[in-house]
Amino acid sequence: MRALWVSAHPDSHSLTGHLRTLGVHTLRSDGWQVTESDLYAMRWDPVLHTEGGPDVEAEQRKLLDADLVVLQFPLWWYGMPAIMKGWIDRVFEREFAYDVLDPVTGRARKYGDGGLVGRRALTVVTAGDRPGSLGPRGISGSIDDVLWPLLHGTLWYTGMSALRPHLITRARDVDADTIADVEEALTGRLHGVVDEQPIPYLPLNERYYDHSIALHPHVSPAECGNDAHRLA
């Protein structure tokens, strides 16, 4: 079992840095072989110009080798820090992660299928928000809706099974009294990472989607928003 742990925080002494060390240690204790991509420490260049480069190829190999991909980041403006978005922009290349064609139909394999099929992906996210703010009717939108472009539009798009985000709220207030709970929640999550059910996003096929790749009227008729794209 091989894991790739990708993280993005400018300060290695941050909560993100602390939980990365703990998370990698936990996976290794559980028998995982873990590779890391600490994007700030690597001085990753996030700006896509032309495709390719030895740094891109190295990250692609890490991805292909991994059964589990962990993306750990602080929530900045309700998304990934630019350095991690640019890791995706550059590494998830055409014909590697997307526009991987099915040899029979000639169609691009995507949404539940694609270049990275067979991998699980866990997002570990620290946010300054209070828990209610990122709940189902919270002002910032549910964490599933906030991370929709990543969970569904990137991970599921390329064939990976996205697990529910591991969200740590009030991250700026974590202190000596509360860190143990935060640590325990993460290690517990990682111990069970192989057994948990991924988000049941619908695969792209004619059973669920019509020719315009919108949901058939009879699929999730009562759901609105992004939840309509999950198996009930």
Added chain:
Amino acid sequence: MRALWVSAHPDSHSLTGHLRTLGVHTLRSDGWQVTESDLYAMRWDPVLHTEGGPDVEAEQRKLLDADLVVLQFPLWWYGMPAIMKGWIDRVFEREFAYDVLDPVTGRARKYGDGGLVGRRALTVVTAGDRPGSLGPRGISGSIDDVLWPLLHGTLWYTGMSALRPHLITRARDVDADTIADVEEALTGRLHGVVDEQPIPYLPLNERYYDHSIALHPHVSPAECGNDAHRLA
């Protein structure tokens, strides 16, 4: 009337580059004073380390001077290219765009209020997707849900009035036969940019949100997903 046009595309001969030239010209013909931030041409550094820097201050001045902010980008992995995400990460600083405190209540002004209140913001987005894919029940999620972290979590969060995204689908297929329609749609949109109604996101106040900053049960009771945070 002053506008700031921010764009992010590595190729100035792209559709994005062409529509930027057209858009800036259109605004100027309508009497706007337009400033540009062409992030690739500026070699903008998107990686946040410590705060500040002369490049950040220059962009902040442009924002403060603008009545209209246009963010133009190709949709990469259902979000902004990293270089533009990092323009926000670095320029939208604490006490400039967020954590701007109300002197009376001491609370942070956010969601409909904040450091950038009084400005309109228009996103101009090119996507390879077919139109159905980004419609209300399209497989990629509606464009409003896909851009939720930007429209609501960034623009509205800092006080700006977000206009409906100007979306150009099948962007890779735009050719000599279809470019005129694409151009006309954009210029028409820009001619009316002062008069159109922004997305009616709910402001953060006790009428709509409870102490956990989730919606009161009686607000948008039948709506689910992000649409619950709009005025009916």
